Every structure is written in structure tokens, then in C-alpha cells.
Amino acid sequence: MNDGLAELDSFFTPEVIAVAGASVDKSKVGSIIYQKLRRNVGRGVLKAEVYAVNPKYDRVGSSRCYRDLVSLPVRPELLILAVPVSSVVELVDQAVQIGVKAILIISGGFGEAGRSDIERIIHEKAVRYGTRVLGPNTIGLLDPLSGVDTLFLPTRKRLPSGKHVKSLLEPKRGGVVIITQSGHLGEVIAEELWTSRVGVRAIVGVGNQLDVSVEDVLQYFSRDDATKVMALYLEGLKDGRRFLSVAGEASKRKPILVLKLGKTETGQKAALTHTASMAGDYSIYRAAFRQAGLVEAYSLQELVDYCVAFERLPEAGGNRVAIITNAGGTGAIAADESEKIGLSVVPMSKRLTTVFSEKFSTATFGNIVRANNPLDLSATATTEEFIKACKMVIESSEYDMMIAFPTHQPPTMDCGVVESMANLFHRWGRPMCVGIMGASEMAKWYHDSFCAAGVPSYPSPERAVRALGALAKYRTLRREAMCYKLPPTPTIPSSSAKYDWNETDKCALLAKYGIEHVKFSVMRSEREAKNIARDLGFPLVCKLMSSEILHKLELGGVILDVMNTQGLVSSYRKLRRRQSAMRIPFRGILVQQMIKGGxxxxxxxxxxxxxxxxxxxxxxxxxxxxxxxxxxxxxxxxxxxxxxxxxxxxxxxxxxxxxxxxxxxxxxxxxxxxxxxxxxxxxxxxxxxxxxxxxxxxxxxxxxxxxxxxxxxxxxxxxx
Missing domain, CATH: 3.30.470.20 (ATP-grasp fold, B domain)
Known part of the structure; x- marks a missing residue:
């Protein structure tokens, strides 16, 4: 694979685009993509020429349609293929011949459907001519900055009543890059982000990763100034060690969040069917994420919540969290969740409690003394008192982050809390979010208003805590990842290399790396019993030696607590009979010192x-x-x-x-x-x-x- 990152520019900022499969049938994938691109050109967002390619038509809409790529008046920089599998190879052949730099294959039916032979042919052509290929089996990509948009989902659909409604929210510009092996989920994540007024930098569906891989996209956007955080929906990997090296380097520059599919056997099978990627052992993936400095989300909702936090909030300087509320139960839940995930709910210092006693009324302060941190101002606290308390905590510099729960139900709390808290948020320079609970119109207004003001808002204490916890976790993981460098993948020798290590070889190998073995001897006849007993002492363990038996204890191949020479001879005989009955080659009986009490x-x-x-x-x-x-x-x-x-x-x-x-x-x-x-x-x-x-x-x-x-x-x- 060519690691040149500049080549990926042709996917995101092309000057000329050709859509093979553009159609007059508005329900066709090629038609949806072509019309989206043309619309973006008309709006002045996309600065590229866009051409339709389809031998069935002379025109698509008001524009000319070309029979093939050779007929185009200019050479495309990006070719989008939304055609049947049977036509893909021919079009790829045309593309590489005329020098197309990038090919996006929307079409499915390749490796995920057992047709890896077609993928191999395409890959060979692309490598030979230096063309980069994204896909196949992908929803493609969206770049709101450049206007490239191949998400082929319709934007409006009809209800049973006949009314047409929006079926797809257009993603807005922002700092989140979504890299996904499931194109639909990329769009879902973008829509969920917009409910918190957070936009995307890009959505990239890598599909089957015939050429352009997850690693390539991570590298590309880790060096992009407009990117604040990368969210990765991962089903499986083909080169895990490259992923570990690339992600480890990228996570030093940008936070990387990951949601892994295939934690169970059923999920692993689904991943294989979906993108032809082996999901692998989940425990190994978790280790890789940890070593590379990636923050793992355990649900789609967590991934969205974490994206909001990383896009909106500054880096965490530590894990000390202040919890401020006017409803005690909410604060208690937040405190429990904080301790659970490793945030430190440290008590206020004596100095800070003294300041509160001087600034607050006796009625309100009485509640503060009992709660401390969490700081429970009670339902009697006014908006002004709530803001004053938040400001005093901020000015104390005793905390690295803060979660505020300005519950709107008490009559003393008014809507002015939103603007006042937003001002504090933007001045503080440390992570802060709010928790707004309830399903009323007022709760929705609070949530929307905080989000519009740039303050992350979460509908439960647990979600608010976990979002800030992700910031603190990234701080730790990045520091650890910066100290870790994975060497290149080792080369596996041919089968002629040594593999049948004897006991002496294995002990010598372990000793070279600082691991000592219990003292042992190999007994091949009864006559050796006295000498072995003298050398090793008692008690002893006797084991049948065989490369055919992996679990000797369960098969009667181990005898414990051998206490004398006679017992050693008896054990030898029993194991010889066992070996004969199992019809396995005799390599000797392994006699070891028995270690007790360890x-x-x-x-x-x-x-x-x-x-x-x-x-x-x-x-x-x-x-x-x-x-x-x-x-x-x-x-x-x-x-x-x-x-x-x-x-x-x-x-x-x-x-x-x-x-x-x-x-x-x-x-x-x-x-x-x-x-x-x-x-x-x-x-x-x-x-x-x-x-x-x-x-x-x-x-x-x-x-x-x-x-x-x-x-x-x-x-x-x-x-x-």
C-alpha cells in the first residue's frame, strides 16, 4: 500500500469529479450522488466540475451525460462508481489508463459476498498505476468544507399520510471526523451530534478497505487543523500492528474515540459478513486501544457523548471534579458514577468552605456544609446564588473540571442561568458541562440553549460524568502512549526453523529473558531413580512428556507428591503404562521439584x-x-x-x-x-x-x- 497522504486530497478536494452510474431515475444511488454534488456546485460550496457517466443516457437533468470515461472533455481527479459489480472492473481499467487519481467504489458485492477475486484484480490495477481506491461496499464520504458529498441516503421521504418530511439531517460543519465501517452509522452519529449543535469535519466510510484503510484516514486527519476529534466505528482490522503504530502516533496529535463491534461471537460473524473483516478476540482489541492511547466507548450513545465533549471542551488538566447541584439526589448519582470511573470527587478545602460561609446566607450555607462536594445548594438557591457558587469553585483552582446541574423545576431558578453559565464556561478554560433532565418543554429549552451557547448538555448525571471522564482518560492514555513505540512486525521464519524445543532448550530460552524454571530431570529408566532423587530431593512431581498432550493433568499424565525413591519408581511405571495405553511416543518422564505454598x-x-x-x-x-x-x-x-x-x-x-x-x-x-x-x-x-x-x-x-x-x-x- 502506498502511504502517501497527499494522494487522499483527491477524495476530499478534487477539481474534477465523474459519477459513473448517474441516472435519470431519482431513486438510483448514482442519481442521488450526482444531484447532491451538482446542488453543492450551484450553492457555491463545491468548487469542482461534476460530470455524469452512463451509456444509457445522453443527458441527466439539464447536463450532458457521457458514454464512458474516455469521452469526457477533461480527466477526472475523482471517479465515483455507483454501478453493478459486473461493470466495476471495466471502469477501473478505463480510469487507471487515463490517469484518474482516486476511485470511490460505492458498489457492494465484493469480499463481503465472497467475491474477493474482483477486489484482487482492482487492487493490482490500482497499485500498478498509482491510483488510490476507497471502498468498495461503502457509503463514501462527506466533507462539509469542500462540498464533496456521496452519502446516497435520500433527504426526504413520504409518510403514510402523504406528507413529505426530512428523512436525513444535513450534517453541519464542525470538528468531528467520523471514520466508519458502517456508512449508515456514520450518518446516524452525525445526526445525533447535531442535536447537541456539534458538526462534523468529515464522514468517511472505508468499506472493505481494498486500498485506503482506517489507518490512512487516521493519519490524514490527524494532521488536519480543522479536526478536533476522530470517532472510529470499527468492525475488524486486516493489519492490526499497523493500526497500533498509526493510531498510537495519531492519538498524540488528536483524540481518537473508538466503538468496537464484534465483542461476542455473534457480533464477530456479523462483522465478517458485513465488511469481510475478522473482528478478532475483543480482549486483544481492547489491549491495542489502550496501548495506542485510544478512548473506547462501549455504546453508540457513549461515542456521541464523548464526541460532544472533545469537540466542545478544552483538554483536561487532571481528574478532580466539582459537582454543583440544586437537587441533592442528582449530585449523589454523579458522585457515585465519578468514583466508579476514576474521577476524584475531592472535598473542598477548609479555605473554600470558609469563603462560602462568608458569602452565602445561613439557610443556603447549611446545605453546603452537609454536602461539600457534591455541592448541594438545595431547591431554595436562586439563579444568582447558583452562578455565584460556580464562580467561587472556579476561582478556587481546586478542581480540574466541573459538572453543574441547574435543575429548572424550583421556582427560584430562571432562564438567565444559561447565559450566565455560558459566560463562566467560556472564561474558565477548563472542562465543564451541564446535566439537564426531564422531558418538559422547559427542559428541552434548557438543553437546546446550553448547546447553542457551546456548553455540552447531557440528559442524565451518568452521561455527563462519563463524558468528562473520557477527557481525563485521554489525558492519561496519551501520556502513556507517548512513551510507547511499537517495533515493526516480526518476520515469521519458514517451517524449517527450529520448533521442537527440548526441555533444556526451553529452560535456556526462558533464562535468557530472566525467567527461571524449577529444577528438573528427565527420567528414561528405573535405574535413574536414585540419582534423580539425590539431585532433586523430595517432594517431586512426575509428568508424562508428549507433544501430543496439551493438558496432561486431566488425562492422568501427572503424579503429585512423590515422597521417596520407591514412589518415584512406582510413578515412573504408572506413567509408562499410561503412555503405552495412549499409544504415544515415549520421550521420557519429566521429574521436577514440587513447589508448595506459593x-x-x-x-x-x-x-x-x-x-x-x-x-x-x-x-x-x-x-x-x-x-x-x-x-x-x-x-x-x-x-x-x-x-x-x-x-x-x-x-x-x-x-x-x-x-x-x-x-x-x-x-x-x-x-x-x-x-x-x-x-x-x-x-x-x-x-x-x-x-x-x-x-x-x-x-x-x-x-x-x-x-x-x-x-x-x-x-x-x-x-x-
């Missing part, structure tokens, strides 16, 4: 189709799957990222010596996880590794059981 952890890896090697760390040893408490990182991870993986565990208190238990040095543990992740990166022939359990007494960490699966095999493993 804390069991798991450290492992897998290779993801999109992101490559990933590292997995968790608590629980053999109970890890039952507990489901683990963290994931895209390898290699830095020590700081490894520490964040540890901090994300629910059972982190166990690692910190919960109830006088074993206490670990978490920085040393993070160093080990990071080192292990570099082992995965340095040895791409390793497909999967599992050290389970990894046992620690607080001083040493010992790998008690190791399983290795080569990259090119889904079944063959070597075990310890």
Missing part, C-alpha cells in the same frame, strides 16, 4: 491474525479460566505497559499481600512480563507459549509447567 500465576502468549504476538498475564494458575482474571498486551510491551496490565487485574490485591499473603514486587513482575514479551517478538517461530503455573513465594518466580506451540502448527506442542 502463589500461582499464568504467563503466556498467543499469535493473533491481525496483531501478531500477544502476551497474557493472570492470577490463578490452573484456575485462570474459571476466574477469568487476566490482562492482554500486544508484544512487545514496555515495562510501563506491563505494569498497567498488572494494575488492570481484579485480583491485584493478592499480588500486594492481601491478608498477610505473599507480597510481590510489582515493578520486578512488570519487568519480567516485558522481558517475556520481547522473547515472543524476538522468536516469531513461537506461536503460543503457556507458563502455567508460574509459582512465586514473593522472592523467586519459577516456571513449573511450560507449553510451546510453533507458529505454523495449531496442534503440535512441546511440554514441560
Amino acid at each position: 502463589l500461582e500465576l499464568i504467563l503466556g502468549s498467543t499469535t493473533d491474525a491481525a496483531f501478531g504476538p500477544t502476551v497474557i498475564f493472570g492470577v490463578g494458575g490452573t484456575y485462570t479460566e474459571l476466574l477469568g482474571d487476566y490482562s492482554v498486551g500486544i508484544a512487545p510491551v514496555s515495562k510501563g505497559e506491563a505494569r498497567r496490565m498488572i494494575d488492570g487485574l481484579r485480583m491485584k490485591p493478592l499480588l500486594e499481600g492481601y491478608r498477610r499473603g505473599i507480597r510481590l514486587d510489582l515493578n520486578d513482575l512488570a519487568s519480567m512480563i516485558s522481558s517475556f514479551s520481547y522473547m515472543l517478538y524476538d522468536h516469531p517461530s513461537i506461536g503460543e507459549v503457556e507458563i502455567n503455573p508460574l509459582i512465586t513465594d514473593g522472592k523467586r518466580m519459577l516456571a513449573a509447567d511450560i507449553r510451546v506451540i510453533p507458529q505454523w502448527s495449531s496442534t503440535k506442542a512441546t511440554d514441560m
